[in-house]
Amino acid sequence: MTEILMPKATAVWLVDNTSLTFEQIADFCGLHPLEVRGIADGDVARDIRGVDPITGGQLSREELDKAQDNADYRMKAIVSRHAELLKSNKPAPKYTPVSRRQDRPDAIMWFVKNHPEVTDAQIAKLLGTTKSTIESVRNRTHWNSPNIKAVDPVTLGLVGQLVLDEIIAKAAEKKNRDDLKKGGGTLQPIDETPAEPEFVPEERERRTAEPTAESVFGSNND
Incomplete structure (x- = not known):
């Protein structure tokens, strides 16, 4: 089953204009068969105006004819571009089990003490909490x-x-960039290690003359 726009309004139109069974209409519109029966009896959706799914581009005439000829056939909806556009691309909010929610203030305090470079927005997204809770933990106004x-x-x-390492690394990198822009950056260029001079053995000092016995032991006349 594909989600369609205005399912109840579509069901109203199918009930009024086709010979489809309640089960076929319910399957196509994503409703319960009893709800479709209530529409037919006038107990449900009495103030809803029917919407033609064929002119609305959600159902082909061929699909409708097949379904009317065979009560066991289930119609396949045409994927609506409008329905795709209406779908939210925003990810679902992070859910934290109840058993873990009491631990979030401790985790917030850990960020406040050890990684002040991580923004409140990053902490809120990572832990599934709110900025007001983070502020109350930081200012020690939290009830606990x-x-x-x-x-x-x-x-x-x-x-x-x-994930934690990635968040901390990104926050630190951003802080360093911001500090550099303000002229107080902590990043320092790496000093190149000076190359050691090539070792050249010193030349032995050459004596001017070879030593003689007389120069070593002295002469017999002394």
Whole structure:
């Protein structure tokens, strides 16, 4: 079954204008057969105006004819470009199990103490919390402040080590870039290690003359 636009309005039109069974209409519109029966009896969707799925580009005439000729046939909807555009690309909010929610303030405190370069927005997204909660932990105005202690979120099982490392690395890189723009950057160019001078053995000092016995032991006249 493919999701269609205005399923109840489409069901109203199919009930009024076709010989389809309640099960066929329910399957195509994503409704319960009893709900379709309620539409036919006037108990459901009485104020809803029917919408033709054929002119709306959600159903072909061939599909409708096949279904009307065979009660066991289930119609296949045409994927609507409008329906695709209406789909949200925004990811679902991060869900944290209830058993883990009490650990989030500890993880927030860990970020506040150990990695102030990580922004509140990054922390909120990573831990599935809010900026106001982060601020209350930082300012110690959180209702449970006396019991909050800094604990690594990986230890708490709130995030994986690789994800945490990536967030911290990105935050540190951004902070360094911002500091450099302000003229107070911490990044220092790596000094090149001076090359050691090539070892050249010193030339032995050459004596001007070979030593003689007289020069060593002295003469007999002394």
